[in-house]
Amino acid sequence: MGAMSYVSHLVPLALALAVPAVMVSGWLSDAEARLAVEEPRQSKAITATVAEEGYCTADLKRIVRRIAGACGLLGEQGRGCRPADATKVVSLQGEEFNALFLPLQDRVRIIQYDMGKSELDEGALRAVEEAWADRGGASFFFVVSRASPEGSTDKNRELSEARAKAVLDHLMKRFNDPDIERQVGLLWLGEEFAQLDDKFCDWKRSRTGEKCDANEINRSAFIAWIDCAI
C-alpha cells in the first residue's frame, strides 16, 4: 500500500476514533460536573419516624405528656394514675378530657365488662389484641378504665383499676413484649371523673351489636394507641 493510499485509509479511521472520543469525553465531563454539584440521592428520602397525626395538637401533646409522666409511663415511679391524680395532672373538666379523645374515634376500642366484673370476655380479648396490633407509628398505648355509678365510689375505683390491669395483664401474657412496660399507660377513673355519655356507644366496642346505654358504656376500658411524637 502506498503512502497516499494509506492516508486515504487513515482518514476514515481517524474519524472513527475522533467522533466517539469527542462524544465520550463530553459526556464524561458533564457527568463529573453533575457529580460535583448535585446533592446525594439519599437526602431526598424522608427519615423513618414515629407517627404524628393531624390531631396531635399542642394541647393534646401537653396533656398526653403530663399523663404519661405522672402515670408512670415515662419515669419509673410506678404505673397508673388514680382518679385524684388524673384530675390534678390533667387540669381539665371531665367533658374536656373526653373531648381530647374525639379525634381518635377510628383508633379507639372500648372494652366492655359485665357489671361488677373485670374479666375480659372473648370479644374483649380479641379487641385488645387487635388494638395492640394496630399500632402503626404510635408511641403510647392508653388504657383509660371506668366504672358505672352503681355501687360505692371506693368499690368502683378498685373495679376500674382491676379492669385496666386486666388489659395490661393480657397484653403481657399474649405478646410477652418488653415494650409493653414502657409504652402502656394506665388511668383508672372509677365513677368519679370523665364519665362517658351514650354517644360513645357508636364507637368500636367489644360488644358491638349488644344493648348499650350510659351505664354499659362506662363499665369499660377505653384503649388506643396515640399517634403523637411525644
Next chain:
Amino acid sequence: MFLWERACRPTSETMHDPGSQLPLPLKDPPQGPGDVADYQVDAPKQRTPTGSHEVPARSGGRIWPWLVVVAALLGCVYSALSTHSFIMRLDGQTHAVACAILPGDADQSTGCVTALLSPYSSVFRTSMWGGIPISLPSFGVFAFIAAFAAWVGLKKDRMRVDTGFLLLATLLPVGASAFFAYISATRLGEFCSTCVGIYIASGLGFIFALIAHIRTQRTPDGVGRWGRWFLWFFEGAAIVGTLVLLYIMLAPSDRESVARGCGELVKREDEAKILLKKRDSTEAVAGAAKVPALVVVDPLCPSCKGLDERLLASGLGARLDIDLLLFPLDSKCNWMVKSSPHPGACLVSEAMLCAPESAHRVLEYAYANQERLLELGKTNESALKADLEQKFPDVKGCVGSAAAKAKVNKSLRFAVANAMPVMTPQLFVAGSRICDEDTDLGLEFTLTRMLDRSSPVQ
C-alpha cells in the same frame, strides 16, 4: 480470461515501477505479496472508449461495503446510546435510560435498566466505580468497521484480502451479540431494545460483509494478507484501546460517598428478634471470614430483587454475613408511607416473620413472583394470604394475626430507632450504610472497599 490491470485511477503506488508514468497493462496476475492490493477484481470489466484496456466497472457489487457502513453506523448509534445512558449514571443520580429500537422513541420498557444495572453491562467493576461499559468498546468496534468498510467501498482496487478482513471484523460484534443475547435470555430474563438494535446491526453488518466478500473475486493474495490483517487489527484495537483509555482517564473518580458512607446503625441490638438471617449468607466460604451486614428490604420491591441479584452475581455477597430487616412500603402496616407503592408487602413480610426458618424461601418466592403478588396485594389481599398459606403451610394461621402484625411493626420501629431513610433497599456493612448512589453501578467498587476496611466475623 481476465485482463489484469491497475485501478482506473492510477497512482504511483499502484505501480511497482516508480519511474513509470503510464499504466502498464499486465498479462498475468502479480504473484508478489505486495501486489495484490493493486488490482480491482470484483467488477465485470468493460471496454474503454478507446477499446485498448479493460477497466473495472461501477457495479452492484460496490454497494455492499457501503451497506456494511450503514449497518455499522446503526451499531454506532445504539452503542452510543447505551454508553451515554451508562455515563449519565456516573453522577450517582437516576436518569432515564435510552431504550427503543428507533432512537428517540419513547419505549419505557424496563429491559434496558435491567441490562444497565446488571453486572454484565461493564467490566472491571471492582477496580473502578461502575467499571468500563461494554458498550464503549462496542462503539469503537462499530466505528472502526464503518471506517474500514467506507475505505473498502471507496477503494477502486478492492480485493478479497480487504473484504475478508471486513468479514472477520464483523464477526466480532456478531459473536459478542450472540453471547449477550444468551445472557439476556438466561440470566436477565428480558431484552433491552438498544441491545437488540446492536444485535440487528451486527447481524446485518455480517451479512453485507459476507456478500461483499463473495462478490469480490478470488485472487492469489500470498503472504501479504496476514501482514495487512495484523496491521488493520492493530488499527481497530488502537481505536478501541484509545477510547477505553480515555474513559479511564476522564471518568469521575472523586467520590466522597464511597469513603464516608451514608450514616451508621446506632441501635444494632435485635431485642424483638425481628432480623432474619439470609440463608445463602450463612453458608461458609472456604477460607473466608465474613463481615456483618444488614440489608433493608421490601419483599415486593423490584429494586431489592435487583440488589439481591447484583450481590449474588458480584460474588461479594459470599463475604457478608447478612441479616434482613423487613421494611414493607405498604401503607397497610407502614405509617411512614401515605400510599402503597408495594401493596401486599405487609402480608408477605408477616409470612416471613411468622416462619423465620422458611423466610428465605418466602423471599425467593416473592422475588420470583413479584408482579403477580403485587397485583394480588392490590386487588385481593385474601387471595394473596391464601396463596402464601398454600405455598408455605407453616405460616398458616399466623399471617394476618395480631402477633404477626406486631412483629412487622417492630421491624419498622427498628428502622425508626436507627433513623433510616424511608426507602428500600439499603445496605449496611459493618454498621455503615452504603450511599444509595453507590448501590447500583458502583456496588462492587464500593462494597469491595468497605469489605477491605471492615473487620470480618470469625
